[in-house]
Amino acid sequence: MSIQVGDRIPEVPLQRIREGVETVDTRTLFDDRKVVLFAVPGAFTPTCSEKHLPGFVRHFEDFRSRGIAVACMSVNDPFVMQAWGRSQDVPDGLMMLADGNGDFTRALGLELDASSYGMGTRAKRFALYAEGGVVKQLHVEAPGEFRVSSAEHVLAQLP
Structure with missing residues (x-):
């Protein structure tokens, strides 16, 4: 069963690169703040x-002006996430998070079997908005679609 609106974000370590590889717990990322987390396969x-x-x-900047932190996550290693962020000119402050083994993705119940594409288990395409570690909105894409997890859609749904 996947995470639902009203559920707490599960406590699972993720990785990112700032000054070297850093392990960061989801409680540190989500508690005491507003966060939009979007995941890509x-x-x-x-x-x-x-x-x-x-x-x-x-x-x-639209999210930041509302006091909302933004994080991108994928079932990839932190070096891939760092390189992808650089190639996409990701601004400082937009967190590029690696869920290397898919532990957080499984804890959310949002895993995708992409074995037929040679990618193994990945995250479904989704976006969630959380306040204080509690999910307030959850937007999970249907297979092959890109609509409800877009930045534009998420912004339009915010209070």
Whole structure:
């Protein structure tokens, strides 16, 4: 069963690169703040690189002006996430998070079997909005679609 509106974000470590590889717990990322987390099936893949991440880069200041932190996550290693962020001109402050083994994705119940594409288990394409570690909105895409997890859609749904 996947996470639902009203549920707490599960406590699972993720990785990112700032001054070297850093392990960061989801409680540290989500508690005591407002966060939009969007997940992509794979860094450097077409829809993720041409539409999903660029939309959040374009609207990053719109989220920030509302006091909302933005995080991008994928079942990839932190070096891939760092390289992808650089290639997409991700602004400082937009967190590029690696869920290397898919532990957080499984804890959310939002895993995708992409084995037929040679990608193994990945995250479904989704976006969630959380306040104080509690999910307030959840937007999970149907297979092959990109609509409800876009930056524009998420912004339009915010209170």
